[in-house]
Amino acid sequence: MQRRMGFLGVFLLSLAAAVSGLPGHHASLKRQVSQLRPTYDFIIIGGGTSGLTVADRLSEAFPKKTVLVIEYGDVEYAYGSFDPPQLWLGPPPAQASAWTFFSQPNPDVNNKTAFVKVGQLVGGSSAVNGQFFDRGSRFDYDAWTEAGGHEFRSSDIKWDWHGLLPYFKKSVTFTKPSAELVQKYGYTWDIPAAYGGSTPIHSSFSPFQWADWVIQRDTWRDLGLPIPKECAGGDKQGICWVPTSQHPVTARRSHAGLGHYADVRRPNYDLLVKHQVIRVVYPKGSGKSSSPPLVEVRSLSNPAQPVFNVTAKAEVIISAGAFHTPTILQRSGIGPAASLAAAGIPTLIDLPGVGANLQDHSGPGVIWNCNPIIQLTTITDTKPRTFSPVPADLLNATYLAEATAQFNEVPARGPYTLALGNTAIYVSLPRAAPASFQTIVSKILELANGPLSNVAPFFPPNTDATILQGYKSQLSALATLLSNPQAPSLETPWATGSDPTAWSFLLHPLSRGFVRLNPTDPLSQPLLDYRMLSNPLDMDIHLAHLKFLRTLVSTPTMKKYGAVEVSPGAAVQTDAQLAEYVRAQMILSFQHPCCTAAMMPRSKGGVVGPDLKVHGVKGIRVADMSVMPLLPGSHLSATAYAVGEKAADIIIDEWKKSWH
Ligand SMILES: Cc1cc2nc3c(=O)[nH]c(=O)nc-3n(C[C@H](O)[C@H](O)[C@H](O)COP(=O)(O)OP(=O)(O)OC[C@H]3O[C@@H](n4cnc5c(N)ncnc54)[C@H](O)[C@@H]3O)c2cc1C
Numbered sequence: 070m071q072r073r074m075g076f077l078g079v080f081l082l083s084l085a086a087a088v089s090g091l092p093g094h095h096a097s098l099k100r101q102v103s104q105l106r107p108t109y110d111f112i113i114i115g116g117g118t119s120g121l122t123v124a125d126r127l128s129e130a131f132p133k134k135t136v137l138v139i140e141y142g143d144v145e146y147a148y149g150s151f152d153p154p155q156l157w158l159g160p161p162p163a164q165a166s167a168w169t170f171f172s173q174p175n176p177d178v179n180n181k182t183a184f185v186k187v188g189q190l191v192g193g194s195s196a197v198n199g200q201f202f203d204r205g206s207r208f209d210y211d212a213w214t215e216a217g218g219h220e221f222r223s224s225d226i227k228w229d230w231h232g233l234l235p236y237f238k239k240s241v242t243f244t245k246p247s248a249e250l251v252q253k254y255g256y257t258w259d260i261p262a263a264y265g266g267s268t269p270i271h272s273s274f275s276p277f278q279w280a281d282w283v284i285q286r287d288t289w290r291d292l293g294l295p296i297p298k299e300c301a302g303g304d305k306q307g308i309c310w311v312p313t314s315q316h317p318v319t320a321r322r323s324h325a326g327l328g329h330y331a332d333v334r335r336p337n338y339d340l341l342v343k344h345q346v347i348r349v350v351y352p353k354g355s356g357k358s359s360s361p362p363l364v365e366v367r368s369l370s371n372p373a374q375p376v377f378n379v380t381a382k383a384e385v386i387i388s389a390g391a392f393h394t395p396t397i398l399q400r401s402g403i404g405p406a407a408s409l410a411a412a413g414i415p416t417l418i419d420l421p422g423v424g425a426n427l428q429d430h431s432g433p434g435v436i437w438n439c440n441p442i443i444q445l446t447t448i449t450d451t452k453p454r455t456f457s458p459v460p461a462d463l464l465n466a467t468y469l470a471e472a473t474a475q476f477n478e479v480p481a482r483g484p485y486t487l488a489l490g491n492t493a494i495y496v497s498l499p500r501a502a503p504a505s506f507q508t509i510v511s512k513i514l515e516l517a518n519g520p521l522s523n524v525a526p527f528f529p530p531n532t533d534a535t536i537l538q539g540y541k542s543q544l545s546a547l548a549t550l551l552s553n554p555q556a557p558s559l560e561t562p563w564a565t566g567s568d569p570t571a572w573s574f575l576l577h578p579l580s581r582g583f584v585r586l587n588p589t590d591p592l593s594q595p596l597l598d599y600r601m602l603s604n605p606l607d608m609d610i611h612l613a614h615l616k617f618l619r620t621l622v623s624t625p626t627m628k629k630y631g632a633v634e635v636s637p638g639a640a641v642q643t644d645a646q647l648a649e650y651v652r653a654q655m656i657l658s659f660q661h662p663c664c665t666a667a668m669m670p671r672s673k674g675g676v677v678g679p680d681l682k683v684h685g686v687k688g689i690r691v692a693d694m695s696v697m698p699l700l701p702g703s704h705l706s707a708t709a710y711a712v713g714e715k716a717a718d719i720i721i722d723e724w725k726k727s728w729h
Pocket residue numbers: 114115116117118119120139140141142150186187188189190191192193194195197198199200201202203344345346347388389390391393394397489660661662692693694695704705706707709
């Protein structure tokens with residue numbers, strides 16, 4: 070299957086070695102403790118997608134206050150993990166730095182491990198991601214508030230769709246495509262519904278499509294899927310155009326390291342690179358309920374440099390991403406007492422939710438062979454060409470050289486401007502499985518309304534009751550979501566009609582994993598336990614999605630091109646056979662880990678409140694993809710920016726009151 074995985078699959082499996090690019094010059098860039106000011110007002114841990122958004126806004130709102138971002142990686146400009154298609158067709162260009170994680174073996178998925186990357190540079194994962202720039206549906210965010218329960222519904226701070234939409238709008242500059250492109254491809258959008266911001270984080274449409282791009286669009290249309298005009302405005306059931314996070318003219322990646330750092334020059338905004346935050350620590354005698362903690366840091370470029378503390382006068386904001394935020398909290402003694410004890414860390418506050426509630430998108434693919442279309446692996450194909458160009462043309466050195474030259478033109482053009490592709494379908498469970506969705510939903514509701522002992526088997530032994538309680542609230546919100554005919558449950562993204570794989574992203578997983586300190590070396594990378602399919606109802610949903618995707622092959626468009634299903638293949642028919650296929654073929658991570666410091670009440674296993682303050686301690690907030698209680702049905706970067714924008718507003722509002 071690997072050989073024939075097509076675009077997305079090849080990208081996912083061919084992430085090569087990291088080589089850094091050119092560091093940019095910026096007055097506020099610090100490399101040594103000796104270059105820092107004695108204290109800062111705000112310290113942000115992690116210069117990634119959400120963290121730099123917060124830093125930019127705080128330094129703008131409070132010109133007399135100082136902001137320090139502490140980042141593990143360096144300032145780099147290099148190709149991200151998914152940057153242009155030449156990656157897998159020749160020697161890889163310099164790739165930006167990233168961590169590579171392999172999860173613990175996943176018992177319910179044949180002991181497979183999840184393979185996950187995380188950006189390790191200024192800009193974080195936005196600087197290495199696939200640039201697919203979509204948002205969840207309105208119902209995904211409404212479910213956050215619902216999962217939080219009455220304690221959160223009565224909060225002044227609202228994280229539902231209406232509470233987030235202004236920040237989604239503010240967080241990007243959308244540039245509409247030219248009239249020529251609109252005519253050529255039929256791009257649609259709706260600025261009042263979705264955009265209107267002017268931040269230097271760009272969202273735009275590629276000037277390029279592979280010649281066979283219409284095949285999949287026509288196929289989905291054959292299935293009767295709706296075609297929304299705009300999919301970033303809250304409603305996105307159907308066939309969607311998805312913009313790319315890139316500059317509208319140069320087609321270069323737009324990311325937080327550029328838009329919220331390099332493009333910003335402000336004397337009160339410092340960035341310390343190549344330093345690891347070890348933990349936050351309250352000075353002796355001050356205690357967890359008086360002032361903000363100190364931030365304990367070590368140099369990565371100069372290991373001889375002793376560990377040092379940096380002082381935040383106002384507060385500390387942790388934005389180290391879904392794996393590292395809970396790691397830093399746990400190293401600080403904020404987390405599940407038992408795993409802290411196992412790692413030899415004294416407990417400051419027993420908060421079982423830190424590192425729990427890990428979610429990600431996962432799923433298998435359906436593969437077909439579409440006769441006249443040249444596959445990636447068959448460049449020697451001598452059949453007459455129905456479509457030209459197709460991705461296999463990048464194996465042709467002349468075409469490859471032309472494509473490179475086109476990408477470097479201003480304005481840029483050619484295949485490299487398409488990144489991963491800019492189309493996806495999003496389908497609700499009632500739409501994908503009209504006959505079976507009610508059974509699935511009622512099983513979820515039964516768990517949501519039943520005793521804790523019914524959900525406990527999905528979690529490791531001795532999981533805290535507050536986590537199980539919160540999980541039941543989440544299930545109840547998910548039952549509402551999955552029974553909504555307008556709320557997508559399945560996503561299939563693609564770049565070209567000749568991509569032989571239709572990936573099946575399960576958008577709203579029911580299974581929960583966790584992140585915890587490596588007990589033998591707490592300073593090293595954390596251990597990930599994905600626990601995919603630990604709730605067996607996820608398998609029911611996978612089967613519903615797969616059966617829907619298999620109907621593709623019988624559409625008039627696919628028939629016209631002689632499509633034949635290769636995988637699962639005709640021999641796989643019963644549910645048991647299909648389930649075996651899912652376990653054998655599924656990818657455990659589509660690179661969207663989240664939710665490990667969830668915004669839920671403490672009584673429901675939560676870590677932060679709607680104000681993003683960590684429960685039970687003073688002076689620490691979290692702002693990144695860990696705070697989401699539930700994974701939205703989208704790729705995450707647009708939500709990471711919106712969460713950063715909203716977090717900044719909450720913080721600014723609060724400090725304005727005390728400082729004026
Ligand atoms: C390979 C890949 C492909 C993806 N594809 C897409 C896509 O196509 N579209 C999309 O929308 N989303 C995509 N995503 C997901 C999206 O980019 C991320 O979910 C999002 O950017 C995460 O934002 P964040 O702020 O939570 O964390 P990040 O942006 O990851 O930032 C965390 C930062 O903290 C730093 N850090 C960590 N630990 C420490 C420490 N101890 N001390 C100091 N600094 C620390 C890290 O170096 C990093 O810079 C992809 C992600 C990856 C990795």
